[in-house]
Amino acid sequence: MIIKRHEVFVISASENVITARQAVKKWAVEMGFSLSDQTKLITVTSELVHNIVIYAQNGTMLMEELDDKVRRGLRMTFHDDGPGIADIDRAMQGGYSTGSGLGLGLSGSKRLVDEFSLTSEVGKGTHIVVTRWK
Amino acid sequence: MDRIPILKIGDILLVSIQVDLHDRLVLTLQDDLTNKLVETGARGVLLDISLVDMVDSFVGRVIANIASMAHILDAEMLLVGMRPEVAITIVELGMSSSLKAVRTALNVEKGMDILREQIAAQKFEHPHDHQTS
Numbered sequence: 001m002i003i004k005r006h007e008v009f010v011i012s013a014s015e016n017v018i019t020a021r022q023a024v025k026k027w028a029v030e031m032g033f034s035l036s037d038q039t040k041l042i043t044v045t046s047e048l049v050h051n052i053v054i055y056a057q058n059g060t061m062l063m064e065e066l067d068d069k070v071r072r073g074l075r076m077t078f079h080d081d082g083p084g085i086a087d088i089d090r091a092m093q094g095g096y097s098t099g100s101g102l103g104l105g106l107s108g109s110k111r112l113v114d115e116f117s118l119t120s121e122v123g124k125g126t127h128i129v130v131t132r133w134k
Numbered sequence: 135m136d137r138i139p140i141l142k143i144g145d146i147l148l149v150s151i152q153v154d155l156h157d158r159l160v161l162t163l164q165d166d167l168t169n170k171l172v173e174t175g176a177r178g179v180l181l182d183i184s185l186v187d188m189v190d191s192f193v194g195r196v197i198a199n200i201a202s203m204a205h206i207l208d209a210e211m212l213l214v215g216m217r218p219e220v221a222i223t224i225v226e227l228g229m230s231s232s233l234k235a236v237r238t239a240l241n242v243e244k245g246m247d248i249l250r251e252q253i254a255a256q257k258f259e260h261p262h263d264h265q266t267s
Contacts (some may be wrong), residue, residue: 014156014157014158015156017156018154018156021154022154025187035219036218036219036222036223038219039188039217039219039220039222039223040222040223040226042187042188043188043189043190043223043227046188046190046192047190047191050190050192094228104191104227104229104232105191107228108191108226108227108228108229109227111226111227111228112223112226112227
């Protein structure tokens, strides 16, 4: 698999939710994703960047365009050094939130992409990798 | 500070969202709209999202809240103009149940007709309850 290009975004303020969404939309359009795939990608971005802003304040989003010779994909890695998630199973169930949301951010995001992986350690931070293939 | 304009058309408040939504903006809208409902005594709210390209769980929650707030302020909110790809994403995100209580119409025109009919019917039933200025 080849990484055709990558770009890193620093997340430090709630305005970054919009700039990150716009950046992902631009790539999704350039890569020829369908309108509903574009919408899923920007919604996932919104959820996960929002989580960073709310829970960790600071973090990064890495965007990568992948090519495995058969298909192309957009991979996004959301990383923060925030408080981490104490009960990952519960957080992934949906409908549970320690914040102000609906608690759908993680479980919902997983449904909107093809690949989803989450690692988190309390006091260390959270690392989420999502990929959507075209 | 950015604000989403609220237009009053007769008994109805029309809000057409034409910018990228962020937390502060939707929360400001929630405040502005509830204030405007009390101030004007409007009976209906049309929330037009035809130019909105995504509704995440935060925005969805605020939309559901605005509908509840309108309801307890004696007004009905109609969510109109949702794009098909936004509808697909909302359902897959698992948010459709949170929005179940929110009434919808396909566009502003249809929403306006529904609200006007409803308001007219209520005035007929309770002619002295709702005197508008």
